[in-house]
Structure formats: C-alpha cells, structure tokens
Amino acid sequence: MIDTLTNTVLFVMLVLTALAIVRMERLFAVVMLSSVFSLLSALLFVTLDAVDVAFTEAAVGAGISTVLMLGTIALTKPTAKRSRHTAFVPLIVVCVTGAALVYGTLDMPAFGAYDAPAQMHVGPDYLARTPDDIDVPNVVTAILGSYRGYDTLGETAVVFTAGIGVLLLLSGLRRRREDEDEEV
Amino acid sequence: MISTIPHFVFLIALLMLFIAMVLVLLRLYKGPTLYDRVLSTNSFGTQTVLFIGVLGFLCERPDFLDIALLYALINFVSTIAILKFFRYRAIGDILIEREAKK
C-alpha cells in the first residue's frame, strides 16, 4: 500500500513537472524544473529498489546536465522560440509510440515476480557465486565492477572522451569570443 | 500494512513531505525571478534527502540513508555550480539583465 501511494504521488508530481516544462517559455525555469524532474525520477528509482540507477540519475540528471544546459542557455537565448507548426502530427506520433510502449509492458512479468526471465537464467548464478568470487555485499557492484568489468571500462572511456570533447569545444569557443572582443 | 505506531508516524511524515514538495514546486513554477527558482530547487533537494530518509525507515531499510547522503552532496554541488555560473561568467550577467527586465 505504501509503495502504491508513494509511486502514485511521485508519478503525479512527475507528470505535473513535465507539463510545467512543456508550458514554460523561459528556458532558465525549464532547466530548474528539469533538475527537479530528474530528482523526482531518482526518487521513483529508489522506491523501485533500483538504487544504482537512482545514483546515476541524481548525479547526471540533477547535477551535470543542469550545468551543461545552463551553459547552453548562456551561449544561446534564454527564451523559447515559438513554433509555427501545428503540434497535431507530433501529438499523434507521441500517442502511438506511448500506446505501443504501454502495450509492450502488458506482456512483461509483474514487478518483483520470482519467475521473471531475468531471475531464471544468469541471475541466480551471479547471486550464488558473488560471495565466493568477489566477496562484496552488493551484487550489482560485483557484476558491474568484475563480471562485466570490460563493459564498464568501455563505458567509462566513452564518457571520459565525451567530457574531454565538450571541454575542448567550450574552451575553443571562449578563445574565439575573446578574439572577437579584441577586434571590436 | 500499517500495523504499528512507528509506521503510522513515518507515513504521516512522508505525507507532510509530499505536501511541502508540492508547495515548493508551485513556487518553482510561479517564481518571478531566477533566484526564486534556484532557491526552491535547493529546498526541493533538501526535502528529497529527508524524504529518502523517512522512506527508508518506513520500508524498514535504513540503508537508503547512503543515498540520502549522496543526494545532499550532489544537491550542494549543483546549487553552487549554478550560482557560480551566474555570478562569474561574463555571459551570465547578460542573461541576468535579460531576466530582470521581464
């Protein structure tokens, strides 16, 4: 009952925040609201027991991406451009996609079901072997850090490269701006 | 589900935090100046930390407190980052002027 209650309230707040984001024209408010949006979705992940995803969502969604979006706003305009197209076709596309996604979830096993495919094949194996192999209390850590260590290393390398790339782009931009100022 | 008094108390606290979060969201939505919005985002973050703590006790899994601690850290870092951005970047001042004019 408590789970249902928290999930419902959090989802209502999430939808309200999303509607507010859609309706806002001042982009700074949109950035603040999207930071709150990712905090809310992180809370939802916490209630769903996906603690590692919640960590990532809070760090990336509420932390880094807020700063990045603010940087983007500073380089462009702080207000949204009013679109001239009608929103009818996009609405249909979104509705159809949403319906398809919801239809897809109907076949999925219930939340936390013991006979779900994810619990049947490799899951028990990992659970059984982790205490002997790696000896850490959190199995997710063991999987990410050791069983799929190369995968994680690759991910980290990709993220690191992306960060370096963004930094290079930004610093190049600043230098160009300074040059322009000197010319003026 | 609610069998004992502690459960009831934590549930009440959870509901109170929900109410407070909605109120802060309203201010975030209305907030005339940019700083009102930063302020309410910050309060929302504090309430999130408290919320996770209370939820951990309600579900009798106090290991949620680790996440609460992490959220407190992230919240602080992002607030300071936002404000530093607006205070020290030359381009941020232009933005502030534009926002103030409205």
Added chain:
Amino acid sequence: MLRSIFTAIFLFALWYLMSGIDKTLTLVLGAGSSVFAVWIVRRMDEASNFKCLSVHLRPIEFGKYIFWVLAEIAKSNWTVIKIVLSPNMDIKQKMYEVPFTQKSDLGQAVFANTITLTPGTITVEVEADHFLVHGLSYSFDDHAALAEMDRRVSKTEGIVDL
C-alpha cells in the same frame, strides 16, 4: 606530521563507520585510500599557501557553542513560524552591517554560517571587517544578539598562526 596522521585516522574511522564491513581486504583498501587522500592534500598544501589540514577550533568550546546555537535556532524558528502563520505577515525587512572579530577564515565562516542558519537572518555579503546581513523581522535588539553570537564564535577559535 601529527596532524596528518590524525586526519588519516579520522578519515579511516569515517570510512569504517559508513561501510560497517570488517573484512581484512576491505579494511586494508579503506586504510590505503585514506592515507592516499591525506597524501594528496599534503601535496596540495605544499603547492599553495592555504593550509587545508589545519583546523583552528577548540573542541570543547565548539561543543558548548553548538548547544547554544541549537537553542538560538529554536528561538528564531519560532519567530519566523509566527510570521509565516500570521494572516498579515508582519515583515520588517532590513539590510544592516554586522562587525566580526574572528581572525581566521574558518572562524568567520562559522560565524557567517551560523547567522544564515538561524532563521530570520542571512549573511548576504562578506566585506573586509563586517558582514552584510539581511533580517526578516528587524528590531534594534538584533545587533546585541548578533554581537553576543560573534563573541561566542571568537571564543571557539584556537591559536591562529598566520
């Protein structure tokens, strides 16, 4: 050197209390990481003039101060709550200057943070010898109360070697 060892032990205690795992390998890794962190901070201290590892506070005085601050917070919370809940919200806002007598940066930071932490007053700007404070319900007594707080913060400061 003694200070570095204390810091490393403190960090390790923090690490252990957060994890609560007592296996040999994990403990060794934790101890190694805390020593490594202290080593990095020492190197950074050598590179800059600012000393990160030195904290000039008297522990006992600071403990007493915390209890005093908690009482102050309770009182000023009550004031702000009354204002929030009263129908016409009797707000008398004012910016005023509060002089401080602390010598170290840390002391000043503690004083400024305490001012902000007590509801009803917020430190807005730090100048050379005074803070700019914004008060919600200003009265003339506020100056005396803040001077009292200033005196108590100064008492918690240890010997400052600048």
Added chain:
Amino acid sequence: MNIFLDLLQVIAWICIFSGGILVIIGALGSLRFPDFWSRLHAASVTDSGGVILLLLGMGIHSGFNLITFKLLLIGVFLFITGPTSSHAVANAAWVSGIKPLRNKHKKPGIDK
C-alpha cells in the same frame, strides 16, 4: 527501563511529527511571502528546524548504531551546505541587484 524506552520512542515520534510540520511551514512560507528576500528566510526554516527535528527523531527511533551515525553525518553535512547555498543564492541575487521590497514603515537600504 521499558517505560524509559517507550518514552524515548514517544519523543522520537513527536520530533518526527513536528519536524514534518516545520518542513510544511517552511514550504508554505516560501509560497506566501511577498518577495525573494523574505522567501530566503522561509527556506531556512526547513533547512534548520525541519532537518534537525526529523533527523533527531529518526536517530532516537533507530537507537544507537551505525544508522544513527549516518543520520548525524547527513545532519552535519546539511548544516554546513544548507547555509552555504542559501548564502550563495542571496549573494548572487544581491550582486545582480535584486533589492528587498519596500516596506510601509522603513525604506530598504544599508544601515550602519
């Protein structure tokens, strides 16, 4: 001994309950107050009173163990960062030139 423990539990409940009320009051204040500067003060009710009471209540409820230590750590951390970020918001607003709302009685401005 048993009565003492029960009493402690009751104190914990009272703390949690009043902490929740303080958080609501802080949020209500930040909604009701007329301008940015007064809203800052309402937010600091949540930051100080609400956090102290809720964490204290949870700490008493859990007894004395590692959980209490984590709560204490969260409390110390929020105590250091909460005022710092409030100050940062106030300072940024002050630098950008948002002045307090004019009162009926007194003019805003710096006063020695």
